Amino acid sequence: MDYSDVLAAASRIDGLVLRTPVLEVSPGLFFKLELLQHSGSFKVRGAFNRMLSAGELPSSGVIAASGGNHGLAVAYAARVLGVRAEIFVPEVTSPVKVAGLEALGAHITQTGAIYSEAAEAAAKRAAESGALAVHAYDQAEVVAGQGTTGLEIVEQTGGVDTVVVAVGGGGFASGITLGTSAPTPSPSSDPTPTPSLSPTPGSVAAPGSVAAPGSVATRGSGPRIIAVEPERIPTLHEALRAGHPVPVEVGGVAADALGATKIGTIAFEILSSPRVESVLVTDEAIVEARRTLWARHRVAAEPAGATAYAALLAGAYTPAPGERVAVVLCGSNTDPSTLTP
Structure with missing residues (x-):
């Protein structure tokens, strides 16, 4: 997969998804409000691209497993x-x-303790019914669709040094990595690219440590990607340590949206890029970021939707002076009554 796949997806889904707004909330800090997308998250981009890429859809329709979004x-x-x-x-x-889901008229089966168990049941049902399977993150069409968010970030901000994004199965982060990969000049005033501090693919910050500020890898290939995960669901983090996708235990406040047990194969290949750095945040940091988004900006995010912002608030990633950073707020399917203590 490459940038051209994302461009094709953008053309395919044009008019069916929203061009969600970008807000500059402080000098050089942008929020990409993908939580205002149809259905309350970015996921509709990949869903449309997968379905429209399939040609005539079967009479049995489509089938998917999901934590919700x-x-x-x-x-x-x-x-x-x-x-x-x-x-x-x-x-x-x-x-x-x-x-x-009920309001949208979906036929719902609630089964299994975690996403992977629901996915097994869905795969079995798809084989029986002939419905088109739309994977939550590990299909090329889905990843390309999610990557259209990256195209918009570049266009709407005029270019950033860093994109901070949450990771579950990795489809969104990998899509954004592709969608921001067109060669562009640096938006910062210093014409000399800052060298990467991590020469090995897929940089991993140890739990409790912080990502190095301002080190933008592979400038000609796009902005640095800070991939943020809850400490209790470190799918990418552990995969980068092991050198391949590995299963992890799933738990915590963002488990319904970021609760993949293993990073996707496509995502792992893309996110092993030197442009990507993996950081972890605590559940407490996610809760605080969610409350801060509401108190300070009146943005109603679910825990997964606030996970990327938690990395900045908790210091898991600290931008350098003058660094231009886009934080993707990715989901709003939440109970508003839980936004305050």
Whole structure:
């Protein structure tokens, strides 16, 4: 996969997804408000691209497994395209997301304790029904669709040094890595690129440590990507340590949206780039970031949607003076009553 796949996806889904706004909340700090997207998250981009790339959809429709947001996106896209959607979700899925699926007319099966168990059930059902499977993160069309967010970030900000994004299965972060990969001049005033402090692919910051400020790798290939995960679901972090995707335990406040047990194969290949650095944040930092987004900016984010911002607030990533940073706020499917203590 490469940048051209994302450009093709952008053309394919044009008019079906929102060009979500970017806000400069302080000098050089931008929020990409992907939580205002149809269905409440970026996921609809990949869902539409996968479905439209398939040609004529089967009479049995489409099927997906999801912690919630992907299911909502597939259900939304299926309704727009006039096909049946069958969605498998685990028991950990929030009531808000289940209610959203019902409102969209999806046929829902809630099974398994975590996403991977729901995914197994969905795969079995797809083989029986012949429905088109729309994977939450490990399909090329899905990754390319998510990457259209990256195209918009570059266009709307005029270019940034760093993009901070949450990681679950890795489809969104890998798509954004591709979507921001067109060669562009540095937006910073210093014409000399800052060398990467990590010569090995896929830099990993140890838990409790912080990413080095201002070290932008492979400038000609796009901005640095700070891939943020909860400490309790470190799929990319552990994969980079091991040199290949490995299963991890799933838990914590963002498990319903970031609860993949293993990083996707496509995502691991893309996120092993020297442009990418993996950092971890605590559940407490995610909760605080969510509350701060509401108190300071009146942005209502779910825990996964606030995870990228948590990296800045908690100091897991500290931008250098003058560094231009885009933080992607990726999901809003939450109960508003939980936004304050």
